[in-house]
Amino acid sequence: MMNDKIALGVLFGGASTEYAVSLSSAAAVIRELDRSKYDLTLIGITRDGRWLRYFGGEDDIRDDRWAAHPGCVTAFLSPDRSRKGLFELAGTEYRFTPLDAVFPVLHGRNGEDGTLQGLLELADLPFVGCGSLSSAVCMDKAVAKTLVEAAGVRVPAAATLTAAQWAAGERGGIDRLAYPVYVKPARSGSSIGITKAHGPAELEAGIAEALRHDDKLVVETHVEGVEIGCAVLGGTELFAGELDEIELSGGFFDHDEKYSLRTSSIHLPARIGKAKTDEARETALRVYRALGCSGYARVDLFLAADGTLYFNEVNTIPGFTPASRYPNMMRAAGLTFPDLLDRLVEEALRGRPAVPARLTAL
Ligand SMILES: Nc1ncnc2c1ncn2[C@@H]1O[C@H](COP(=O)(O)OP(=O)(O)O)[C@@H](O)[C@H]1O
Ligand SMILES: [Mg+2]
Structure with a gap:
């Protein structure tokens, strides 16, 4: 039945240097969200921060042609808790679309950094991913490292x-x-x-x-060793995916390499043996809790040549194309891309835990 569907707002683009990455992630998320469960409202944010409701398909999002659609209309989320949803402006008229939840598929500043999450908390609108404090803390590498070190995890000098x-x-x-x-x-x-x-x-x-x-x-x-990623999902009860490992051949995981994998390759699962896998997963979950994460996040670590694990960073909205690390790590643990999206929305609707997440399942 139509009104049984979840009214889900999907945000993409963003006033961020990672605008283009967001478009690829969002195109994949929009394609995979099950239309028998969700009524989607698509909201694009241009590089210069204009908000537009978008009625077209995901290909024109991926190819950055979405904002040129004549149907795009100025729209914004209300911070007013009595009007949870999207206001669209058409001249002096407005139209209101209620939303049950929001899925921000935005990377970097002004989207992944707690600013948007603050707006959504103000509106009391459930949303996918970490809350405002955790998002802001994870965005700032200096602040995140200080807190993680205080939680007893090694960080690079x-x-x-x-x-x-x-x-x-x-x-x-x-x-x-x-x-x-x-x-x-x-x-x-x-x-x-x-x-x-x-x-x-x-x-x-x-x-x-x-x-x-x-x-x-x-x-x-520089930490000499390998880079390990751990996909984590959940609020009170945590679920961790398979670990992956980035094999570099010289240089580092720079922007080109991340999106071309020309000289590097990703191993899934990581080739680090059971004991280190367990230790890395434990460490990732400790980091996730220490930084107050909820919803989901990808925790990145370094495994040094001498076996020591170091914290690198947490991505609170990791890349989300079907080839991206987070969905792949979850798929390797038995969660398909569409099932993963369902789980993320369920987590959002369940609400953020009042107490820090505790470890219940690996
Ligand atoms: N201390 C370090 N030791 C080894 N490699 C590092 C270190 N810091 C960063 N790098 C390399 O640089 C890449 C990007 O750094 P990172 O801090 O993860 O930034 P970003 O948020 O842009 O992903 C890492 O994936 C890794 O290849
Ligand atoms: Mg990184």
């Missing part, structure tokens, strides 16, 4: 520097770090603005580059 400190000639402890180091905008994603420096000249250039993307940066010592 790192230093934080603000644009103001750098301009004042301060170096914030970066000279104590052993090369090679990574220079990262504190709030980055898809490796945008990240460089690897092998000496002082590259470090200076890397800092200038990172400061083009954020006014705060992290300099971090």
